[in-house]
Amino acid sequence: VGMFSMMDALRATRHGALRVGDAMTRDLVLAYPADSLHTALQRMARSGLSLLPVVERESPDRLAGILDMRDIAAVLDAEVSAISARPQRPGEPIDDPLRAIRVSEAMNRKFDTVSPELTIKRLASRLASADRHAALVVGDDGSLQAIVTHTDVERALEDADRPLADIAVHNVVVARPNQTVAEALAQPGAEGLRQLPVVENREGQLVPVGLLRRSDVVAAYLRSRDRQSKIARRAAELADHLNGHVSAVEVRITRGSAAELKTLSELRLPHDAVVTAVLRGDTVVIPRGQVRLESGDRVQILASADARGEVLQRFSMRDPVKSR
Structure with a gap:
């Protein structure tokens, strides 16, 4: 009948809803077992979701499973690990799309910036209304100071009148637009993070220009693999013709x-x-x-x-x- 996510919980807190049925999402976006991961990821991106209920086309009322971003990321990790473990002859190029994709191509240019004086309660409201999972804390000069995620906010809701500066992560691992995605993810401290702020150096200040999320990495990887398949089909069609x-x-x-x-x-x-x-x-x-x-x-x-x-x-x- 519906789905209840972390963002629904934040919205419920804002509106004072007490029951799951009052806050859950009823207009569901679905995936089917035969869908490609790329198709499922596109549905997630268009709908601002991080998980999809999986149902059979013939029996859409019966839940077959849940597909979330961690599942797709696990497939990506397995493929990248297989590429890394594959024996490589000297001088042979490495067929890893993440080493060929620039951060600027994969990053999301839509992101929230907030003042460190903003209260936790107000940020919770902003994240919930915009379906965002993180906000970048910036100073008066626009430079990056910290990052706050919805998990940080959830843990601090019991004392939500405090400023964000109390819960923000100030030691931020960042990516640069001209890095490859593989280089950005290989940085010390980047493992396990759901998003990396992307910054440019402007007059000595690190100014945010994007956000590289796990979903952006997965989407870029799947787009590349899809492109490879299309090229192979086009080459085969040309040879056959x-x-x-x-x-x-x-x-x-x-x-x-x-x-x-x-x-x-x-x-x-x-x-x-x-x-x-x-x-x-x-x-x-x-x-x-x-x-x-x-x-x-x-x-x-x-x-x-x-x-x-x-x-x-x-x-x-x-x-x-x-x-x-």
């Missing part, structure tokens, strides 16, 4: 070449050519239109015989690094 008459080409981006600093979409490659990977150092960058090529990148392309010459021309190369 041309009866296997395609060649794999690898082009190295050189300093000063026409392709350096261009995005893949700006190259306007022919339709019967598919970029399957961009190798940057020891990392595999998943091809997307906005990926900007850098000197030293190796771009792997699957192309028809007719398109091969045009592809090389777009990269301003006479001969590729490899071809087969």
